[in-house]
Amino acid sequence: MDTTRRTLFRTLAAAATMSVLPSAAEARERRVAPNDAVGLLYDTTLCIGCKACVVACKAANNMPADVDGYGGGIYDAPEGLNGTTKNVIQLYREGDRSSYVKKQCMHCVDPACVGACMLGALQKGPYGIVAYDPAKCVGCRYCEAVCPFNVPKFEWAKTAPKIVKCELCRHRIAKGKQPACSEVCPRGAVIYGKYTDLLDEAHQRLERDPGKYVPKVYGEREVGGTQVLYLSHVPFEKLGFRFHDEQAVPHVQQTVQHGVYQGFAAPVALYALLGAVMFRNRRGGSDDQ
Amino acid sequence: MTSDAQPIGGPLFTRTFNILAAVGAAGVLLILWRFLVGLGASTALSDGYPLGLWIALDVVTGTALACGGYGMALVVYIFNRGKYHPLIRPAILTSALGYTMAGASVAIDLGRPWNMWKIPLYVRNWNLNSALLEVALCIMAYVAVLWIELSPAFLEKFRDGGPPLLRRFATRSLPVLEKALPWIIALGMLLPTMHQSSLGSLMLLAGPKLHPLWNTPFLPLLFLVTCLAMGYSMVVFESVFSSAVFGRKAETPMLIPLQRIAVWTGLGFVMFRFVDLAWRGQLPLVTRLDLRGIAFWIETLLWILPAVLLAVSRRTDLGSLFRGAICIALAGSLYRFDTFLVGYEPGPGWHYFPSVPELFMSLGLIAIEIAAYIAIVKRFPILGGMRARS
């Protein structure tokens, strides 16, 4: 059995070496927002929780009302993003401190969902908007599992379910209008514009009133950057933003995967190796005869 | 690739088989119902846990347990140990059935399965960054490869005594198959290498949502290594099982070395994990006895246990082999469950435990798999040359 163990260790060593290849491969470049990128800037200090944006989003996207739960069967009261809600206002309240927060797709610069989707049903399209095409979707829900903001939701109740998420009202943008939420906000708590302009505006607000905000524009660098930016007067973790690492979510997986596969070279090479060994063995006869 | 394999014979509709068939039929009925009412009504899946029992158990764990064919192919065809040849066919059968069941589970888990055919055919839409695409394509191909690898068993039987049309087809195709088989077998070793490691990559993309005890860039390697250990253990398990149930002589001389491979691989895996945790600075987490810490230790102990038992008792009887194999298979399965479910952190407020229909659909598919195994080994030349129980 010595030979078996020897060959076993050799194999494991070879496999280990192969998997270390990623470090030899080039590190994946950090993506940046496209030149025509648009986005939203949401400022918790301006939001009054009127939920006009929730209503407008539903109207603009033809989504039905959520009357279960605390809607009491009468009015639309979603408890969070779900298969009929692409945009929601939540309340954080702890003692004296409170804040509203608007939640919708963050339109990441380097989205995990886009990296996950097998046939590209989720893609980063014009203006950097992460768009969804149900024709290419098999409903595997892998995108849901990997999104750091838990944004894509599924129509569990339907027999022909789709993934549901904010697409920045791209059907309205195409007609030269702005997203429904930013259009209807009475306080300008959420505004729409060119991503670079919004980032500038956010920094200007931080400079003007440093005491008012947590000194950070959330989304500027987090998870590789997002095109929806947040300013807040309470810590971002309290609002449900769990992750602050600046590395894009797909970075590690894609570096490892591309490192191992090297295009298709490694599989082809392995196949050739396996075939060659098999033929040699066939000719030579079994090792334990 | 001729062998002295023979059908076991014996009555098909034994009590065990009938029970399994009944459970399988119930599962099938539930599956039809699932397609009528949708996933929300039939499962406990939610937006917090979009991937549940069917993915973690049927697909990820099920395919790993079905890696016996892969492992045996490596031993016999690459490391050239011809003496293990009798174990190949039953291993391939288990693999074929396991992967087919995994494919069926995927089909019932998908929300829009009518688009499934687009996966292999919409080449222009392929997202080459997607580990899941890689898994899907590989598994689709591998299922085909496995049944082709297994086909000689069916063709031999038809050639030796089936209806004339089939007999002619079998006689003509067997030689062609023999020539092509080496390419197919090589493919049968390439494909699992690719997709078992990619199954690990799947949860790597979850990034910060995967608990640090499992979140390592070496996930693909670890999945690959553990699937081999699990594959060998399952070969041992099924051989012991078949010997006991069908009254065949035990194949212990072949099983002991395979079990040893599995055990040593397991130990290497455990050591690697601890080193990896230390290197990533996450070692203190193993001292925390929360849900995830406990899960980690259960996994780890199950890997170590067979080695300890082996060292302590030095027994190599069927019972010890059986227990050791189960430990390893369980350890690897738990590792996968932990990576996909226990270590997955969607955020506060989300809970998941499979619903009763979900459990029974999985159970039904497993029952069908076992029943099919029994039926096929009884009617086709799969198991190596021992007499059936009279």
Added chain:
Amino acid sequence: MPRAPQRQAPTFGTMSTIAERLELTGATRRDFLVFCGKLMVAAPFGLAITEALTPEAVAQIVGAARRPSVIWLHMQDCTGCTETLLRTSQPDLETLLFDVISLDYHETVMAAAGHDAELALQDAMAANDGKYILVVEGSIPTKDAGTYLTIAGRKGTELLQHVASHAAAVVAMGSCASWGGIPSSGPNPTGAVGVDALVKDKPVVNLPGCPPNPYILLATILEYAATGKLPKLDTLHRPKFAFDRTIHDHCPRRAHFDAGRFARQFGDDGHRQGWCLYQLGCKGPVTHAPCSTRHFNDVVDCWPIGIGHPCVGCTEKEIAFTIPIHTTVGIQRPFGPDTYPPIHAESRAISPVATGVAGVIGGAVVAAGIIASRKLGDGGGDASAPKE
């Protein structure tokens, strides 16, 4: 000029109790009970006189109070605050003026005029020196030594100081008297101020509003009459029972606000359906006033929001007549009602049935494994394999 008819002996402040007086004048008990009911609506909490649970009980308390003497001064006013008092129908005007309170001096409604009026003021002050309640309506101009208001040759500032100095307490009725009102809005050419800017040595109660609800005034006065104490006041000297909440807190259209249903233009669908007026500039969220639950003119829904016009914040100095009517305001205390989803909502709980079933299946499998392993251990097994 014919001499004014000889006045009757002054009947100010006879200090009988209200109940005695009502009995004397033949006002019906039913009318009084209705009045007490209105007091309860005006002051549902925070006042001793309305703490009781039924109008009958309140009538008992109020009836036992001595009729308070009230002297009412007009400064730079529009007389709206008097009008609001006159618009009560229960009690009717007579009962109100003569039975519940003793309105000993009021330039608008009293019969006297000219020198008789001045005399009336002197007599009223003398009769209840130190005991009367001074109600002031209108702002007091202070610019240019206060020359912009003179009454019978006396400056408003001086008149106010004089009458206040003999009063038990001063009630500033309306926004003008409370903080200056319309006349004080920019550029405030007369230097208009409220009462408490000038009267420092007497307790001052501010009842801002343009005009305020009259029952607030009555409740305040009667509380003083019945208990000898003024209602609890906030930092701006406004009674807490009426001014500690904002319009937004009690607005009947609040549900529409919470659900995001807004009227965007006068006459649009939302407006016709009575939706929230926030986007039309309603100052409800920042205006402390009781109007949401106490309406005007004794008619239900007779108040600005009720008839479809956004609140203009008439009680608040920084809001009214300063911030344009249709400008939206921020919300000071985003005091969400419970109809907001939390940051992390709880998903549905794990089914105990499923866990149980899984446990049973798992247990069965484990048991089978143990049994199988025992069987194999006993019977099966070759002799140990060749040692390596």
